[in-house]
Amino acid sequence: MTLPAALAELRRVLGDPGVLAPDDPAAAFVRDERGLFPAHPAAVLRPRSTEQVAAAVAVCARHRVPVVPFAGGTGLVGGALPLGEGTQVVLSVRGLDRIRSVDPADFALTAEAGCTVTEVQQAAERAGLLFPLRLASEGSCRIGGAVATNAGGSNVLRYGMTRDLVLGLEAVLPDGRIWHGLRTLYKDNTGYDLKQLLIGSEGTLGIVTAATLRLFPRPRHQAVALLALPGLAPLPALLALARELLEDRLTALELFGRTGLDLVLAHTAGHRDPFDRPHPRYLLVEATATRDGAGLTAQLEAFLARAVEQRLAVDAVPALDAAQARALWALREALPEAEKRAGGAVKHDVSVPLGAIARFVETAEQAVAQACPGALVNAFGHVGDGNVHLNVLAGEGSSPVIEQLVADFAGSVSAEHGIGVLKRAALAATRSPLELELQRAVKAALDPHGLMNPGKVL
Numbered sequence: 057m058t059l060p061a062a063l064a065e066l067r068r069v070l071g072d073p074g075v076l077a078p079d080d081p082a083a084a085f086v087r088d089e090r091g092l093f094p095a096h097p098a099a100v101l102r103p104r105s106t107e108q109v110a111a112a113v114a115v116c117a118r119h120r121v122p123v124v125p126f127a128g129g130t131g132l133v134g135g136a137l138p139l140g141e142g143t144q145v146v147l148s149v150r151g152l153d154r155i156r157s158v159d160p161a162d163f164a165l166t167a168e169a170g171c172t173v174t175e176v177q178q179a180a181e182r183a184g185l186l187f188p189l190r191l192a193s194e195g196s197c198r199i200g201g202a203v204a205t206n207a208g209g210s211n212v213l214r215y216g217m218t219r220d221l222v223l224g225l226e227a228v229l230p231d232g233r234i235w236h237g238l239r240t241l242y243k244d245n246t247g248y249d250l251k252q253l254l255i256g257s258e259g260t261l262g263i264v265t266a267a268t269l270r271l272f273p274r275p276r277h278q279a280v281a282l283l284a285l286p287g288l289a290p291l292p293a294l295l296a297l298a299r300e301l302l303e304d305r306l307t308a309l310e311l312f313g314r315t316g317l318d319l320v321l322a323h324t325a326g327h328r329d330p331f332d333r334p335h336p337r338y339l340l341v342e343a344t345a346t347r348d349g350a351g352l353t354a355q356l357e358a359f360l361a362r363a364v365e366q367r368l369a370v371d372a373v374p375a376l377d378a379a380q381a382r383a384l385w386a387l388r389e390a391l392p393e394a395e396k397r398a399g400g401a402v403k404h405d406v407s408v409p410l411g412a413i414a415r416f417v418e419t420a421e422q423a424v425a426q427a428c429p430g431a432l433v434n435a436f437g438h439v440g441d442g443n444v445h446l447n448v449l450a451g452e453g454s455s456p457v458i459e460q461l462v463a464d465f466a467g468s469v470s471a472e473h474g475i476g477v478l479k480r481a482a483l484a485a486t487r488s489p490l491e492l493e494l495q496r497a498v499k500a501a502l503d504p505h506g507l508m509n510p511g512k513v514l
């Protein structure tokens with residue numbers, strides 16, 4: 057590796073403003089928001105076009121300098137931070153920030169990797185359509201990062217993960233070649249699906265520079281309610297009832313517990329408990345429709361009535377207008393911030409089969425209580441997808457307990473956030489040698505010199 061020669065060449069390719077020294081104040085955005093990982097890059101590259109990304113990566117490949125792709129920096133597993141001391145360059149895609157096209161006839165939009173998810177949502181909305189990726193970090197996370205982590209969020213139940221929302225990709229490969237895969241096809245069975253290899257690869261197979269994304273008819277009606285549950289036991293029956301009575305209008309099912317609500321009420325402002333007494337668990341339900349708002353409200357009411365009648369819920373609060381719906385959602389969305397203000401938590405973003413979710417959460421809470429006396433489990437999340445965030449306050453030492461349980465329940469140690477550097481050991485412990493061998497084979501085929509985000513995932 058000849059770093060000084062590479063940096064000199066990179067300056068010629070990107071210009072001086074395109075290559076920041078690590079101590080340049082303009083490079084300060086390269087940091088870990090959670091404060092878990094230090095960042096000591098050799099330099100921070102700021103290309104402004106796909107061609108510049110390709111030229112920069114080609115220089116790095118020739119000089120064998122490792123490259124770490126960086127987008128919004130909201131990732132939770134340390135994937136976008138360089139390892140080591142000044143040996144890896146960070147390549148930020150924030151300068152690729154154009155919406156290239158919005159094509160209502162194709163129900164598609166093409167955005168560059170540095171556009172925030174909010175900017176893409178807004179571009180779709182201006183065309184009267186919906187880009188359905190919805191996550192609490194959407195104002196900061198970028199399309200490149202969302203694609204690279206296969207982001208999920210609270211609309212997955214209805215619209216799927218990012219993997220389901222991508223029609224085509226443009227990417228720079230580890231040797232600097234550009235793969236032009238920005239197709240707008242809903243059906244395309246022509247060999248291996250290369251875009252799906254890159255989606256969720258966390259920057260280890262190449263740099264996504266643009267994506268063609270699926271759009272949907274924009275719902276004009278929303279029905280939201282919060283249910284108070286007597287415990288977790290009714291959860292599987294409630295999920296089934298919601299799917300049956302709300303049909304494919306069901307958009308989100310989010311669980312949180314009294315522990316979480318207490319954290320929100322104690323540590324964040326502007327919230328109130330919608331019920332007149334505490335309950336062990338809460339389930340937030342949302343259904344949306346493009347037309348027939350009255351029918352949607354009637355469907356939600358029927359669901360709430362049946363849930364209470366069958367004793368699956370003890371109480372329910374429907375939102376009567378948009379402001380009340382926002383207030384109910386705000387309780388769920390404030391959970392990460394409330395946790396942070398309460399001193400932070402050891403986070404586990406896991407999934408198990410849908411039918412096992414209630415048993416899993418109960419078992420995990422008991423196991424953590426035994427293994428880590430005094431720890432507080434804040435279990436919440438996209439429970440309609442079998443995904444739960446088991447975050448443990450004062451929970452040092454809780455990870456092995458939870459990872460073992462995930463394996464016992466045939467689950468996944470990363471439902472949404474990816475592997476990065478934080479979950480590498482957990483990946484190795486929970487996937488079979490054959491699966492790991494195949495993953496390494498893919499990596500070696502696309503990145504034979506191991507220069508693209510080395511030390512992450514595998």
Ligand SMILES: Cc1cc2nc3c(=O)[nH]c(=O)nc-3n(C[C@H](O)[C@H](O)[C@H](O)COP(=O)(O)OP(=O)(O)OC[C@H]3O[C@@H](n4cnc5c(N)ncnc54)[C@H](O)[C@@H]3O)c2cc1C
Nearest residue numbers: 127128129130131135197198200201202204207208259264
């Ligand atoms: C408050 C909060 C709430 C969150 N909620 C959710 C949620 O509900 N669901 C969810 O899935 N995640 C969630 N996240 C995690 C995070 O927002 C997502 O992982 C997001 O997709 C990361 O995007 P980013 O642009 O910030 O990527 P970064 O953090 O910059 O990068 C993430 C990874 O992708 C790689 N990468 C970045 N850009 C590219 C590129 N152009 N090409 C190739 N690789 C690239 C990086 O190297 C790194 O490995 C949340 C985070 C926060 C802080």
